[in-house]
Amino acid sequence: MERDTAAVVCLRGTPVSPGLARGRLVVLADESPLPSRERGSVDQESSRMHAAIASASAELVALMERAGDAEAQAILAFQVAMLADPVVTEPAFAAFEAGAAAEQAWRDAMDLQIREYHEADDLYFRARASDLRDMRDRVLRKLGGADAIAIAPGSIVVAADLPPSRFLEIAWDGGGVALTHGSPNSHVAMLARARGVPMLIGIEQADLRGHTEALIDTDNAMLVVSPDSRLAVDFASRQQRAGIARAEAERYVNAPAIAASGERVQLLINVADGSELERLDPACCDGIGLVRTELILRNAADLADEEKQYLAYCCILRWAAGRPVTIRTLDAGGDKPITGYTIEREPNPFLGMRGLRLSLLHPGVLTTQLRALARAAARGPLKVMVPMVTSPRELDRARALLDSAVRGLRKEGVEHAVPELGMMVEVPAAALAIDLFDADFLSIGANDLIAYLTASSRDSSRLAPLHDPLQPAVLRLIHDVVEHASAHRIPVSLCGDMASDERCVPALLDVGLRSISVAPVSVARVKSAIARHRVATPKGAPFA
């Protein structure tokens, strides 16, 4: 058999939907060439095209009814709506007049529109090019009278790109997808995530003729073709363990975080610009522990736009539906430059003007943000947090600016509330002298704190042993901050990679933390890690 003779091929890729899959290898060829055919009259070509569009539409509608979930239906509805829009189809019909055959006219007209999407700056719109290609090809198949080749259930499908409607036609049943092209924002990636189908994109090109079996292993970002028996056995046992872990995590996703010893832990999520909340149920968390406003304030115009900021914060508060939301003021600098705002060509940006240091250099920009935040605070439980605080004086200056922003709003008669002002604890100087700071709450920024404390960057794998979050220096410092907070009833929380690391969660609870903020994708896993741990410290710090 071929499988026994074919050598193992490992192809690297980027996981966009996690999981482990194993099955028969199916390599899909790129688009087929147009069949050459005698061109008919304008009327004949035109009616061929009408019939092909109608039949493609009918197929998509049938697929929509079968799909049964809103996500898939919306994707297919977009194609159905585009096919019904004369703006989309008219150019193809116009091309008949110029003497084109239906196939060529349709392809040319669609390619022009696909290119417009493909060249968009916005990743979402760029990814729609794939939906349009899907629609183009379905109509082309109808014109040629051919149907797509059937794919057996549970296959590992390798292709350049996989159109969403093709994805929905396949019975995955434990199979997976590996694409040489593809985008994490594509509809097919969203569908794969929603349905738990493991998927890699950007895999290396290779000639896979003669191979019949493959594994997709997103833990190792790898497509393994013709695995040998050792790889296959190891894979099967990992698949089994992953299945148990996933089932367990699902149990926890919308349940409160409670340790095995009974302590209630406040589990918050980190948010970038609020757009990721669209697909998230607020019931999965106790609130938002960190909104990074760098993605809301991308350029100089945004920095001056109080109304836009206000509406963005209100949107996030509306999603949180009464749960606390902590918004961090602009944390630019370091690796996050903004033209005209951050300092150019700093010799050492991570030790330079960043976070609050930069905000205090531009008090007008900070005031605009604080006004927007104080106005939004009237709409829900919003708290303000400042990043990169080093000395107590910096926090005092931030508070003075907040006070004056609030006074301004009061004078103007603008609806507002006075938000609590807290600080990020990420500079060792601040952590070591935490008793000197007048903060309403604390949030330990573990990533920067560890980097500054150990004088080692996270980016270098050689430094990984020095960067260990569980080393005594890190845990002692976190312990001291938490102890101070507990003694003075100051709410304290922790964000950073450490909070979503299952190895670290027990240690964080043991030093007394009862509130952590994690990426939305880690919520279930962290809750399950909390539920397995018996906490060593009977009394914890107050919630954030």
Next chain:
Amino acid sequence: MTSERMKAGLPRARSRAVLTHAGGLHARPAIKLTQVAKRFESAVWIALAEQGPWIDAKSIARVMATKTPYMATLYFDAEGGDAAEAASALARLVESDFTDDGNGA
């Protein structure tokens, strides 16, 4: 479209709303918008600025091509017998983050 917009004597109504849909005017909200626009006999246009350029709110291709980002202001202009209803229905749809499509949703 210019000639269409020159029709005199028909009722005309304008409205506006801020797009608070996370991520911008994506396929799903864009489809809803064109569906609501198509319910009216009036011609309905949409723009990202008060001065235009105005595009046909009943065409999904045109509406998607605006690539309207999150937090942008959408302007509506309707012309026809039910212009006032059309303009207010579209503003309501956007303001409600695409939950109020006038079908009692």
